[in-house]
Amino acid sequence: xxxxxxxxxxxxxxxxxxxxxxxxxxxxxxxxxxxxxxxxxxxxxxxxxxxxxxxxxxxxxxxxxxxxxxxxxxxxxxxxxxxxxxxxxxxxxxxxxxxxxxxxxxxxxxxxxxxxxxxxxxxxxxxxxxxxxxx
Numbered sequence: 001x002x003x004x005x006x007x008x009x010x011x012x013x014x015x016x017x018x019x020x021x022x023x024x025x026x027x028x029x030x031x032x033x034x035x036x037x038x039x040x041x042x043x044x045x046x047x048x049x050x051x052x053x054x055x056x057x058x059x060x061x062x063x064x065x066x067x068x069x070x071x072x073x074x075x076x077x078x079x080x081x082x083x084x085x086x087x088x089x090x091x092x093x094x095x096x097x098x099x100x101x102x103x104x105x106x107x108x109x110x111x112x113x114x115x116x117x118x119x120x121x122x123x124x125x126x127x128x129x130x131x132x133x134x135x
Contacts, residue, residue, distance in 0.1 A: 007048040008066040012108045015053035065110035073116035
């Protein structure tokens with residue numbers, strides 16, 4: 001049996017405000033569930049992120065809450081730069097893991113990375129299971 005995809009679930013204080021932020025980034029959603037609003041799934045292309053509302057603060061023991069692989073990191077960075085986002089980093093190039101990437105920080109403090117594999121034929125984060133070290 002194969003696993004098909006993953007969806008990070010982010011704890012947020014205000015689901016409606018968070019959904020609006022991700023809509024600015026080009027994501028869409030089919031509605032917000034609950035009264036008061038407590039859950040929403042935003043999507044762009046094949047990427048889904050769940051927004052889970054509640055009273056608990058967003059976790060702070062993380063660097064990246066999600067890492068999204070993209071086709072053209074330079075073009076996406078330019079798209080996001082035009083939005084005049086408060087927390088958008090510059091592109092980090094030549095990372096040792098083979099990706100050029102940048103971060104966006106959402107209203108709840110979640111750091112979302114957007115990165116491009118820069119080595120031909122490589123896919124950072126996806127290794128051949130046959131090459132995994134044995135115990």
